[in-house]
Each structure stands twice: as structure tokens, then as C-alpha cells.
Amino acid sequence: MDAVASPPRPPLYIRMNERDNVAIVANDGGLPAGTVFADGLRLVEKVPQGHKVALVDLAAGEAVRRYDVVIGRAARAIPAGSWVHERLLEMPEARSLDGLPIATVRPPSLPPLEGYSFEGYRNADGSVGTRNILAITTTVQCVAGVVDFAVRRIKAELLPRFPNVDDVIGLEHSYGCGVAIDAPDAIVPIRTLRNITLNPNFGNEVMVVSLGCEKLQPERLLPPGSFTIVDERNVADVGESADAKLDVVCLQDEAHVGFMSMIDSIMATAEEHLERLDARRRQTVPASELVVGVQCGGSDAFSGVTANPAVGFCTDLLVRAGATVMFSEVTEVRDGIDQLTSRAVDAEVAAAMIREMAWYDDYLKRGSVDRSANTTPGNKKGGLSNIVEKAMGSIVKSGSAPISGVLAPGEKLRQRGLIYAATPASDFICGTLQLAAGMNLHVFTTGRGTPYGLAQVPVIKVATRSDLARRWHDLMDLNAGRIADGEATIEELGWELFRLMLEVASGRRTWAEQWKLHNALVLFNPAPVT
Amino acid sequence: MDAVASPPRPPLYIRMNERDNVAIVANDGGLPAGTVFADGLRLVEKVPQGHKVALVDLAAGEAVRRYDVVIGRAARAIPAGSWVHERLLEMPEARSLDGLPIATVRPPSLPPLEGYSFEGYRNADGSVGTRNILAITTTVQCVAGVVDFAVRRIKAELLPRFPNVDDVIGLEHSYGCGVAIDAPDAIVPIRTLRNITLNPNFGNEVMVVSLGCEKLQPERLLPPGSFTIVDERNVADVGESADAKLDVVCLQDEAHVGFMSMIDSIMATAEEHLERLDARRRQTVPASELVVGVQCGGSDAFSGVTANPAVGFCTDLLVRAGATVMFSEVTEVRDGIDQLTSRAVDAEVAAAMIREMAWYDDYLKRGSVDRSANTTPGNKKGGLSNIVEKAMGSIVKSGSAPISGVLAPGEKLRQRGLIYAATPASDFICGTLQLAAGMNLHVFTTGRGTPYGLAQVPVIKVATRSDLARRWHDLMDLNAGRIADGEATIEELGWELFRLMLEVASGRRTWAEQWKLHNALVLFNPAPVT
Numbered sequence A, B: 001m002d003a004v005a006s007p008p009r010p011p012l013y014i015r016m017n018e019r020d021n022v023a024i025v026a027n028d029g030g031l032p033a034g035t036v037f038a039d040g041l042r043l044v045e046k047v048p049q050g051h052k053v054a055l056v057d058l059a060a061g062e063a064v065r066r067y068d069v070v071i072g073r074a075a076r077a078i079p080a081g082s083w084v085h086e087r088l089l090e091m092p093e094a095r096s097l098d099g100l101p102i103a104t105v106r107p108p109s110l111p112p113l114e115g116y117s118f119e120g121y122r123n124a125d126g127s128v129g130t131r132n133i134l135a136i137t138t139t140v141q142c143v144a145g146v147v148d149f150a151v152r153r154i155k156a157e158l159l160p161r162f163p164n165v166d167d168v169i170g171l172e173h174s175y176g177c178g179v180a181i182d183a184p185d186a187i188v189p190i191r192t193l194r195n196i197t198l199n200p201n202f203g204n205e206v207m208v209v210s211l212g213c214e215k216l217q218p219e220r221l222l223p224p225g226s227f228t229i230v231d232e233r234n235v236a237d238v239g240e241s242a243d244a245k246l247d248v249v250c251l252q253d254e255a256h257v258g259f260m261s262m263i264d265s266i267m268a269t270a271e272e273h274l275e276r277l278d279a280r281r282r283q284t285v286p287a288s289e290l291v292v293g294v295q296c297g298g299s300d301a302f303s304g305v306t307a308n309p310a311v312g313f314c315t316d317l318l319v320r321a322g323a324t325v326m327f328s329e330v331t332e333v334r335d336g337i338d339q340l341t342s343r344a345v346d347a348e349v350a351a352a353m354i355r356e357m358a359w360y361d362d363y364l365k366r367g368s369v370d371r372s373a374n375t376t377p378g379n380k381k382g383g384l385s386n387i388v389e390k391a392m393g394s395i396v397k398s399g400s401a402p403i404s405g406v407l408a409p410g411e412k413l414r415q416r417g418l419i420y421a422a423t424p425a426s427d428f429i430c431g432t433l434q435l436a437a438g439m440n441l442h443v444f445t446t447g448r449g450t451p452y453g454l455a456q457v458p459v460i461k462v463a464t465r466s467d468l469a470r471r472w473h474d475l476m477d478l479n480a481g482r483i484a485d486g487e488a489t490i491e492e493l494g495w496e497l498f499r500l501m502l503e504v505a506s507g508r509r510t511w512a513e514q515w516k517l518h519n520a521l522v523l524f525n526p527a528p529v530t
């Protein structure tokens, strides 16, 4: 490999707010003891990259502030220039859900952003797809092996005849039977599966493979009237027809004699849907048709400094353009709940957020844990000392717009603007629930690095650090580390991401699509299995 | 299709015990009102196949007996010859876990069965594989897309050079991060994954793909000393070496530059393991090396009449041959707990069974349900009115041998004989937990029909009815419906299954293997996700 040596960068720390008494070290590889910053601060010990340095002498018990928030109390006296690692921080209690500020902030109204568009697939139900995919819904894990077999055959034998169709996928999952389907919490996985079936990228073409004896019967998964059925005889004849029948291949159907008869049924059914999908063409639609889900995973201290603020800026652009943006991950906003309730458009939205936080507090408590179970070894290695600090860096993805709606896990969007979609922070569960909400584009920020991808929607991955972006040059779609390097501003990166979104929504492939990296659908099932 | 008409069968009902006051209709398609049986009983209404008919007049509130057990009370007076469907049965309360009979039954000691063997792969740890598979362990769902990509390349480019290796698979799952890994119940999914890695069919070759920042670090999944590491330099030099290192490909390793460098690392690591696996040969081993997991799914009223009793007879043969048999599915034995505690070899084993039942009762209660959440629409359509009746038909898979041990979910076997491995009844979760216990052969009975299969072990599927076996002729490996047809006895079918097991263990492919039907590993995680 050839490499051109760059001149060493001057020592740099990044402070998020002028009231903060700690900052993080920006330089690759960290900085040694004795390093002197431009303002005269001298490191009394080595501080790794992304980790915190005390800007002033901190007394034992003193509040340690970052993002202008108390991320903990000093466990002992900490001299200026020291490494403030997680063992020196005592984590505060979770903010009580009583007495929160409700819709107190009137954010400066954001001027509309007009004239931006992308090339998308308009659907009969009014939504717009960014991809044109045949998705085969499954009611139960029992049919997964058969559907896999059929999908391989469809891709090899049918798909070449339908060049306008991007892909054929089975919507496989572990739910559907062997579960307490009448438990109160079973509504979460059931509506998640129902709503994923209706994701805009599947063109309102609904076909189902069922076993026959499973608990999650097709009519329970997709009750009559739950979606607009495209009439099977004629693509022009679209509408909510009372006579339209759910298109189900049932493996236990007595007409099936021999394994290949099941495969033949699935293929024949798929072919009808492929014909209609193949007749569709992209058309120019306003940027307001974007439905973006944002999340982070493999976070480090740069997540909240580079990638997430750029996403937050872009979130504001999207909201100004009339689009929909979902942010999620309950345990990563729990410690900033006061920021969210104050940004709610009204008391009802704030109450819905509090309801979701309270539900999750209780859910975690039933399992004898709390929100602090969120942080990972990688987070801590990356400089994030605790969930409070992680949350402050995560929440900035939501930008500054008013929060106009809240979704419980698995619910489908009913409105535009900035939406809080309550989900676990687990990358796969969050992504699966955002798919159910109706996401047509996914933005994922990462500091430690993850090859995350979904078969259902394009995923734009944003690196928080240039080192990661360099090493993972064919996995990361955008390098927000340039902000820490002083090569781009948050605003510039935000605009770059916005333009990249429009391109990807129009068909440009992401790296995860290039390599066909597909993670599993993982359902959130808070109810028991049987 | 040509078909030769068979003479219609005489009307037949099947009574399980002479004290029963109901029996099930055996004939295909059920029997119409007016049908008269050989003993003079006349049907007062149509009764579907597998459903119950009252053999005598039942008074309102009278105990309805099947398998010599009270499966419910008559909701109203039921005349002889009536269809006793689920709405006519009031389900009894679950048997209290106090005051159970403990180790009271001394089953007639079963004479040893000698001289049976199969051709298996002996492993360094003493276990025996029935297949020779390279399994790539993953710590976290994040790496699944990359591992899928690598496995496709390994199969296409490396596997043809190693003809003695049956398959290469990724052990993918939804666990590893975004989970409350320090919650008390997290021990279940973690030990499940650990023990699956050590399944006998993987030849003690352990290789791991890790992301790097995940909660389930490789050293936490497989702590030093948790398994016998095959020395990497020399296949002959096998043993527990303190210096041996866990063979991990970490995607976030700084040495990885570009996606293909990750794939190259995985392939190079896989090649070393493939070389050693390929050098192995099958050798004759006694039948006592079989470790059989039995379960049922898609059950009907015939499950407990044909397939499960045949499996139970075969279970006794296996125990007599010194082999290991696991039966499972907590909610399907809960109503027969008194039968199990009385068959326990000692008080300790009985106490362990009670502990597992109590744990599950509590787990279901936390989710506001009970054991009755088990039954499915298909069960009821197939004639099983409630969980008590289903359980009586399920429990017979355990045969008559003393129960010599109990495993909590995810634990690994430490002894031979008949073992109660406590698992949910969910087919995939049960199969996954039996894999973790060390199963090298899986037996699955089904009445409604399921194409169930696993990539990790061969699955022998046994049909409860001839109609299913005829239609699913290339999915069902054995037809126990011949028992109901009067063409074979339970003993004959049990012996047939025993011989089929030895053949399949020796390499004969099952139908699920023929079509490569693979269901997902589904972990039992009673702890919260974050």
C-alpha cells in the first residue's frame, strides 16, 4: 500500500457546550501525558481518543457536565487534565416521569424547504416506495424453509423476466406459533408483522404463505379491511374491494400433494405479483414522501459529536421539506425525556412519550434491570461512560423540530413531521419496528462500526470517525468524521446526507445493497412463548 | 393420477384406556350421524376424524376421561354417541405442585438391548456426531450478513475440496447485543449459544465471528476452559491445552481494511477447520451414543394414539440400548406432572422437575397467561379440545423408563438415559434448546403437518395419520398412521423408527435434508431487550 504521511494534527479536544467541565479528545490514537492544548490545558495522563478530559479541577461529588447536562458526579477529586473514565463517574438516578415540562419550548419555526424531489414508486395506498420488492409474508417460522426454497427458485427462474423488480424476499420471523398469542402484549409482534407487510417498498402487493394450523392465522395477521387489496385480475382496477381475497398459499391445503406442489403454488402466486410490480416505473415525487428512520449502533463518543449532530441537522431539513423522520430507542432517550416532552407539539404528544417511557421502565423492571443495561463494552471502550452520556449523544439525531407524534412499538405512521417511534435500541428490533411504521429509507450512524443492512429498505451508514471510514471504505456510505477533522461543518455534512438520501431513494445503491448484507427481522415480543 | 379405490373401512373409534368414557373417531373424513360401530354405539351427530365421541351418557358436570385422566367436566348433559367438542368441556385447574407423588413408581426394569450400532464421527470430547459439519459461531446478529456472504463463498469455493464435510453453516441468532445481558434470566440464551457451539455434529471445531463492540464478547460466550480446543497446528495433538486460543475473527479488528478483508479472514480460518473435519471418517459406535431429542408440533388427536406412542416405545428401546433420550415442552407435560414426578429415579430429579414447572408457571403469569395458551387452532380442528388432552397425548413420547435427569433450558447433558429437558413447546425454541443439550438426532411427530427441519442435525418426521403421510410423501419420513389403520402395531412402528434412527445416524438423509429445509435457531430469552 502506498500512503502519504499527513502532518500530525495539533492536539484537539471537543467541548459540546460552554457550560461543560469535560471535553473529549479528538485525535486518532488519543494523546499522551504532557500534551498541551492551544488554551494551555495540560494532560496529566494519557487519554484515549473519544474519552473525556477534565477541563477544570473537579471536587469529589461535583456535577460532571457534558452537552450542558449532568452526566454524573465525580467519585473523587479529579484534577484538570485528568482522564475522566467511567469508574470516576457516579451515574445519576433516572429522571422522574412526574412533573416534566410539557410543550414548553416553541422552537424557532423552520422555514419550508421547497424544490427537492426524488424518483420513487407511487403506491395505491398513497405511500411511495424507494425500491420495488416482492415481499412474501409468512405467518409462522414453520414455513421458513419452504419459503427460502421457493425464493431461490423465483430468483433464478422468474426474476430475470421482470427486470424492473429489485428483489424477492421472504418476510421470515420467529413468531406465529408457540407463543402466548392472547397475552396482552402479543399485540406488539402481531401489528409489527401486519404493518411490515404493508411497507411502501412492497408496492401494496400482499401475498402470504401460511402453514395452516398456526396460531397466527392469515385472517388474524391481516384482517379484512386492514389494507387496500390490489385486484388480482387487472392492474388498473385498484381499490378497496369488498370481494378481494387475501392471497394465501396454505401448505396444509389438501390440494398440495408432494413438496414440489407447494413450491409450484408459491411460484405461480408470486408470478402474478411480479407481473404487476414489473409494470411500475419510478416517477418524480417531492422530498416530502421520504419516511426516514434514524438510529445508531456501535456508538462511541464521536457519535454525539459528528454523525448524530449531522443527522440532526438533516432531520430538520427533512421536516422543513415536509417529510417524515422517526427517531427511536427508548433507553437512549430516557435520560433526556425532559428535552423531548418540552419539544412536544402539545400535551397529548408529551403524554404519549411519557406513557412509552413508563411502559419501558416497567418492562425492564420486570426483568430486574434498568436503562443502564443499554451500554456495551464497545461504548465504554469508545469513551461513553454511562447511559446518560450515551443518551445525550443519541438524542441529537432528532434535531430541533417540534415533535409532532408518537408511535407505540409496531404501530404504523398516520402523520408527517418528526415522530418519536418508541422501540428498543437493539439495532435489529429498532429497524424492524421502523419498517413496520412505514420507513422507506434508513439512516444508521456508527462509531465502532457495523455491517448492518436490511433486505427491505436501503440503509445509509454514517461513520462517526475518519479512521473507521477509511478502513471500512466499502461499508460506510458517508464519513462524518470529517467534522472532527475540521474538514467539514455539521451543516455541510447534514446537507450532504440530505442529498445522498434523495439519490439513494431514487435508486442509487448503498454499500449494504452492493454486498447484499441483510440482517434478520427481529420482532419485539414482550409476551411469553409457550 | 391413477388411483385404485380401496373398500371403505368399517367405522372405528379408538379408546386409550378401558376406564375412558370418550374415544376418538379414526376414519378419514369423520363419520356421519347414524353410523353404528361394531359394539352397537350409534352416532347422534356427525363427528370429524380425530374428534371425541361420548361412549356413554354423560351427566352435566361429570368427569370426561381420556388416557384414564380427567380432561375436563361436561358443560351440560351429553348423550352417548354425541360429538364431545371443546365447548362442551370445562378445563380443570392445573395440578398443584404441592403434594406430588415422588419417585413412587418402580417401572419394571427394562432388559438391556445389545448389539445395535451406527456409523458415527467420534469427537475429542467423547461425544459422537451423526453429521460432519463446520459451524461458524456468531456472537451477535450484527455479523449475520457478513457470515452469510462468507458461507456462500466457502460452499462455492472451499467445500468441493473437502468431500467428507457435509455442510458449512453459520450459527446465526438474534441475541448478542441490545439485550439486558446482566439480567438474571440472561443465563438462558448465553448458555444455549455456548452449548450449541459444542454440539457433537460440529466435531469440536470451534470458530467464532465477532463484531468487536457487542455485549456478548467471545470470552463471555466461550470462557477459557469451557471446551476442549483442538490444537490448531496438528490434528493428532488434541487436548485441553491451557495455551490454546479461541479462534475468533473480529470484524472491527484494525487489520481489516475493506469488506473483502473480512471475508478473506473468515475463509482462511474456515479452511483450517475444514481440513481437520475432512480428515475424519465414520466409525462403528454402539447405539448408546445416540442422543435423541423428541418433540411434536402441529399435533392432532392422533398424535397421542399413533406417532407419540410409537416414539414412546422407541424411547424405551433407546434407553434399554444405553442411549440418551430427551423429552421436553413444559406446557405439554404440566398437566401430567404427577406422572413424571412419580417416574423420577429419585427425589432430587422430581424436585428439579417441579422447579422447572414452577419457573414456567411464574414466567407465564408474568405475561398474564397460563398453560392453556399452548393450544392452537390446528390442535382444536384436529380434535384436541384443551391442553390437558394435548398433554396426555404428548407425554407418551417419554415411554415408560424411569426419568434419570432434568435439564434447565440451555443446559448441556451430563448423563445418559431418559432426561427431561425443560423447554417451551415452540418447535424452534425446543429444537434449539435440545441442540444445546447435545442432541445428535431429532425425532418430530406431526398430525397437521409441518416441513420442519434443522441445518444442525437430521430430523426424522413421523406422521400421525396416513392421509398426511400420503399427501406429504416426500416430507414425512415415517407413517405412524398405519397404527390407526390396523396395518401395524405400536411395537412394530417403534422398532421401525429405531432402525430408521440408526440408518439416519449413519448418514442416510431425511426428507428435510434432501430439500435442505432449515428453520432458524430461535433462542429462549426470558430477559428484556434493551
Ligand SMILES: [Ca+2]
Pocket: A295, A296, A297, A299, A329, A332, A394, A425
Ligand atoms: Ca443507538
Ligand SMILES: [Ca+2]
Pocket: A295, A296, A297, A329, A425, A426, A427, A430
Ligand atoms: Ca440501535
Ligand SMILES: [Ca+2]
Pocket: B232, B247, B269, B272
Ligand atoms: Ca486459526
Ligand SMILES: [Ca+2]
Pocket: B295, B296, B297, B299, B329, B332, B394, B425
Ligand atoms: Ca408439542
Ligand SMILES: [Ca+2]
Pocket: B295, B296, B297, B329, B425, B426, B427, B430
Ligand atoms: Ca413442539
